[in-house]
Amino acid sequence: MKQSGGDPDEALVARVGRGDQAAVQALVARKLPRMLQLAQRMLGDAAEAEDVAQEVFVRAWRQAPRWIPGAARFDTWMHRVALNLCYDRLRRRREQTMAEPPEQVDTGPAPDRGLLARDTGARVSAALAALPERQREALVLCHYQDLGNIEAASLMGVSVEALESLLSRGRRALRVALADLRE
Amino acid sequence: MNRMDAKRFETLAEAHGAAIGRWPRDDQDAAFAFLAEAPEVAQALLDDARLLDEALDELRPPSPSLALRDAIIAAAPAESRGWSLGRWLAGAGIGAALAAACAAGVVIGVDIAAPSGASSLDAVSQTVAVEDDWIALPEMESQS
Numbered sequence: 270m271k272q273s274g275g276d277p278d279e280a281l282v283a284r285v286g287r288g289d290q291a292a293v294q295a296l297v298a299r300k301l302p303r304m305l306q307l308a309q310r311m312l313g314d315a316a317e318a319e320d321v322a323q324e325v326f327v328r329a330w331r332q333a334p335r336w337i338p339g340a341a342r343f344d345t346w347m348h349r350v351a352l353n354l355c356y357d358r359l360r361r362r363r364e365q366t367m368a369e370p371p372e373q374v375d376t377g378p379a380p381d382r383g384l385l386a387r388d389t390g391a392r393v394s395a396a397l398a399a400l401p402e403r404q405r406e407a408l409v410l411c412h413y414q415d416l417g418n419i420e421a422a423s424l425m426g427v428s429v430e431a432l433e434s435l436l437s438r439g440r441r442a443l444r445v446a447l448a449d450l451r452e
Numbered sequence: 453m454n455r456m457d458a459k460r461f462e463t464l465a466e467a468h469g470a471a472i473g474r475w476p477r478d479d480q481d482a483a484f485a486f487l488a489e490a491p492e493v494a495q496a497l498l499d500d501a502r503l504l505d506e507a508l509d510e511l512r513p514p515s516p517s518l519a520l521r522d523a524i525i526a527a528a529p530a531e532s533r534g535w536s537l538g539r540w541l542a543g544a545g546i547g548a549a550l551a552a553a554c555a556a557g558v559v560i561g562v563d564i565a566a567p568s569g570a571s572s573l574d575a576v577s578q579t580v581a582v583e584d585d586w587i588a589l590p591e592m593e594s595q596s
Contacts, residue, residue, distance in 0.1 A: 288531035297524055301516045309513035318513070319520050326524045334529075389510035397511065412469065412508055418476045429476070436467035440504055447507050 278343040286334035297326065300344070303414065304351050310409045311355040313398040321354045348414065348424055352406065359402060389450060396446035404439030407432055456482035458490065462497050470502035 284292030308318035410421040422432040
């Protein structure tokens with residue numbers, strides 16, 4: 270099997286483009302967890318994350334037969350599609366929120382905070398959801414998706430310096446929000 | 453390699469966390485050098501960043517369900533669909549070519565003075581050959 274030096278998915282995508290079912294299954298095994306986790310961390314909603322992951326693959330199946338290797342990594346392209354879909358949903362949420370203002374969410378200390386603190390994952394999820402979208406995106410791409418700073422900055426359409434600033438501000442806000450977990 | 457000071461090291465730890473291996477590649481050598489030069493300062497900054505890393509790592513979204521995986525795979529284009537399309541197009545090509553041949557025959561029949569229908573027959577062969585190449589290509593590639 271030919272393996273491209275630039276894109277580790279190139280040969281697999283070519284086979285998917287020809288309708289090779291083994292390649293389809295391999296691509297799903299390789300990418301579905303990443304796409305689902307990306308969407309889950311961006312949206313904080315399991316059902317919406319599944320919808321996004323499914324739509325990413327619908328587009329991937331359409332894209333694979335006409336994919337031209339070399340221009341970008343297929344993984345990067347999938348991330349871009351997933352992020353666009355997440356932003357569509359976040360925008361719809363904002364529009365809905367403006368139409369129907371929700372009840373104020375209390376993020377400060379509360380008597381039952383101890384119960385919640387036991388579930389660190391839920392606390393992190395809530396803190397992540399409270400970040401400005403661009404800071405959250407930077408953190409999700411770099412910390413969770415493990416993308417390099419150049420690739421993440423390129424995906425976000427910002428400079429490497431701007432990405433570093435978004436990461437710093439995001440992590441600083443999370444440290445404040447999760448300060449009680451550090452004690 | 454540029455030298456790194458404590459301020460830059462702190463900025464990078466604050467932005468990228470405690471794993472220097474995940475920092476920008478251009479900064480990693482200088483960061484390891486600073487860690488060797490000033491281990492106490494550097495280690496304190498890394499320990500601080502690690503606390504947040506560990507908290508972030510507690511957020512573990514569930515694995516994809518089998519139902520989701522199966523639905524995604526079911527939506528993928530099947531290999532046979534490509535073949536069907538190829539065969540349909542090949543069939544359409546042959547049909548069109550035969551129709552063209554018939555039309556040529558009619559023309560020849562009407563105009564006796566016209567040259568033989570060889571050029572039309574060539575066109576049929578050409579069309580089939582082209583279609584054969586077109587449908588054979590995916591199979592050849594799938595074997596490579």
